[in-house]
Amino acid sequence: MKIVLSVAALASVAYADITFNVVGYPSTNTGAFGVNVGDQIIKLASNETTFPVWTGTVPGSTGATEYAYVELNAAGAAVKTEPFKRKLSDPAATTTPNEFFERQTTVWGLPRIPYTYFATYPSNTKAFRAEQIATFHVTAPAALMAGMLADPMNAQNVKADIRFISNDTIHSQTNVTFGLSGKSSKEHVKQAFRFKFDTAISQKFFHRPNLKLRSMVMDPTMMREMLYIDMLNSAGVATQQGAWVRLFINNEPYGLYLMVDDISGSFLKQTVHGGDSKVANGSLVQMNAFPENGQQFNADLVYKGPSLADYQKGNYDSKKLGPGDTAEEPIKELIDFMKDLQDFDPASTPDPIAYWEQRMDFDGFLRCMALEYLG
């Protein structure tokens, strides 16, 4: 009995039909993709819920089968074949990951930077997986997109349909708010983008509904920000998470981007408060690091007076009012903090550390400063 069973088990591995999945944009509207198995080309299928993923099961293929993806013309003839052979990394698997056409590696084994401290709340989300480059497929009204890119300074958000494709996930969402991101980055040809998934109408993105796609135009290595995120995680500092993605808008390639959390209420809830929705909301202020338009100061946390009017416009933008803020004085809590900072005298304060621990996450602040100094 035992012998028969194990033979049956072996047989099911050896003859398992493999389902192939390739991510590809045909060079013409009538093109398609296929897979070359044993010098036979099998056409793969794609439809409006899966495009640009092309899928098909090849009878008789096994985990040991070598294969290559091919781009096909309307007649089904190969116009381009991958110049390398693929093989499943897990011989017992019956489906390939979603593999990008002409990119040999889908998931890299990247060693993690060791954690010196535990991350405050290690981010367990499918959105950010640094071992792979996911594909962000965006479909948006062409005329509105053209308008947005033609005049970035006055760009309006649009509603877009998005599809996020990783090695093992295809996540689609319609009617997502999509627009340009950043200030100085708008001066570059390669624009940065932002998505907002509206949780009020059940739009989801792996618990991270506010995302930015950074263009990384200032960094030719395209690695600095990701490395810094890794280091902050390693030091247990609450931070944005990130991962690289390929961006396609209306089937046109826009390049490699770093997808990161946009700092928002939901980000703070997930990252700082471990998803606890009962934590009271504090104030959220966006500070500008670069003096602009002939301004003298940036957001340097120097106390200049008790009222918002005492601070240069644009240096401190209130994003959310805290319990001590009002509509008239939206950064009152921050101003109180700056005043404490100015008045602080370590010599006359009985317990200086306790003084600051009451006002801030002192330990997190010191870790941030250490990394700021090193980075």
Ligand SMILES: *[C@@H]1O[C@H](CO)[C@@H](O)[C@H](O)[C@H]1NC(C)=O
């Ligand atoms: C699209 O393709 C997927 C995968 O092959 C399949 O599961 C799905 O039913 C198809 N949808 C439509 C609308 O044909």
Ligand SMILES: *[C@@H]1O[C@H](CO)[C@@H](O)[C@H](O)[C@H]1NC(C)=O
């Ligand atoms: C997808 O990639 C992740 C790493 O980013 C890996 O942990 C996971 O096992 C992969 N899934 C499949 C089905 O290959």
Ligand SMILES: *[C@@H]1O[C@H](CO)[C@@H](O)[C@H](O)[C@H]1NC(C)=O
């Ligand atoms: C699209 O989203 C907006 C909110 O952002 C909502 O008011 C509108 O009803 C949605 N439209 C569709 C077709 O879902």
Ligand SMILES: *[C@@H]1O[C@H](CO)[C@@H](O)[C@H](O)[C@H]1NC(C)=O
């Ligand atoms: C915090 O603000 C969000 C809206 O941004 C709200 O949904 C949530 O209920 C607030 N939490 C508390 C505890 O007030």
